[in-house]
Amino acid sequence: xxxxxxxxxxxxxxxxxxxxxxxxxxxxxxxxxxxxxxxxxxxxxxxxxxxxxxxxxxxxxxxxxxxxxxxxxxxxxxxxxxxxxxxxxxxxxxxxxxxxxxxxxxxxxxxxxxxxxxxxxxxxxxxxxxxxxxxxxxxxxxxxxxxxxxxxxxxxxxxxxxxxxxxxxxxxxxxxxxxxxxxxxxxxxxxxxxxxxxxxxxxxxxxxxxxxxxxxxxxx
Numbered sequence: 301x302x303x304x305x306x307x308x309x310x311x312x313x314x315x316x317x318x319x320x321x322x323x324x325x326x327x328x329x330x331x332x333x334x335x336x337x338x339x340x341x342x343x344x345x346x347x348x349x350x351x352x353x354x355x356x357x358x359x360x361x362x363x364x365x366x367x368x369x370x371x372x373x374x375x376x377x378x379x380x381x382x383x384x385x386x387x388x389x390x391x392x393x394x395x396x397x398x399x400x401x402x403x404x405x406x407x408x409x410x411x412x413x414x415x416x417x418x419x420x421x422x423x424x425x426x427x428x429x430x431x432x433x434x435x436x437x438x439x440x441x442x443x444x445x446x447x448x449x450x451x452x453x454x455x456x457x458x459x460x461x462x463x464x465x466x467x468x469x470x471x472x473x474x475x476x477x478x479x480x481x482x483x484x485x486x487x488x489x490x491x492x493x494x495x496x497x498x499x500x501x502x503x504x505x506x507x508x509x510x511x512x513x514x515x516x517x518x519x520x
Contacts (some may be wrong), residue, residue: 372437376401377446385433392417392428395443403444403471404428407500415499418472419443425479425495444471447478454478457512465503473499477513486517 366386373382376399383394390410395401405416412430419428420442448455454477464470473496480487480495487495492513501509 370434370437372434374436374439374441376441377443383433387432387434389433390429391419391431391433391436391441394433395419395428395441401443401445405468405471407468407502413500414469414472415476416469416472418475418499420475420479420482423479423482425476442475442478444475447474451478454481454512454516457515458509461508461512461515463505463508463512465505469499469501469503473501473509477509477516480513481516487513489514 368387369384370387371382371384373380375381376395381399383398385394392404392406392410396404404419406429407414407416408429410429412427415427417427417429418425420426421431421436421439423440454474458464458470458474463473476496476499477492480492484491489510492510496506496509496513499509
């Protein structure tokens, strides 16, 4: 673009109110734009602008893209939400893209092979990349964000036992371990190995995960 064209463009921007925006403004607007696709749920950058269900922030529901779209209600980390979802939407994408719960990872590209997207649904560890959001109506979901707040001993044990190197798989392991301890407060080492067997760690810290869980139950 020539200097003359740049000057003309700047003048047009000034007239229309358009112009340079900060990275913060860009990020905020991007959140809104990305959520306004067909049938999507918008999570407003400004919490005050978000729709509230009960006492928890939630997204505003955009028009459905198809007649097959349906409204679901679920509880995530003790907050209630309602979303209009398409039949093909996976729970992982709804939680990450619309609720911003970035602890839910995707190491295997949605093939259900790594465990890094694990969440707890109704007290059971579940692969969110293999779970349709539409099937989660009425469920109670926990993610690593909630575990970090309400299970500090587990998190501390993971840190002190050096269970992570890159840390990418750690949330899935932590959530799986939490679900195990909820189900079996005093698991054996065999129980721990069996429960964590579906989670892959590319850094190879498997033995440390076992030590961390044993430390939480006092068997280290």
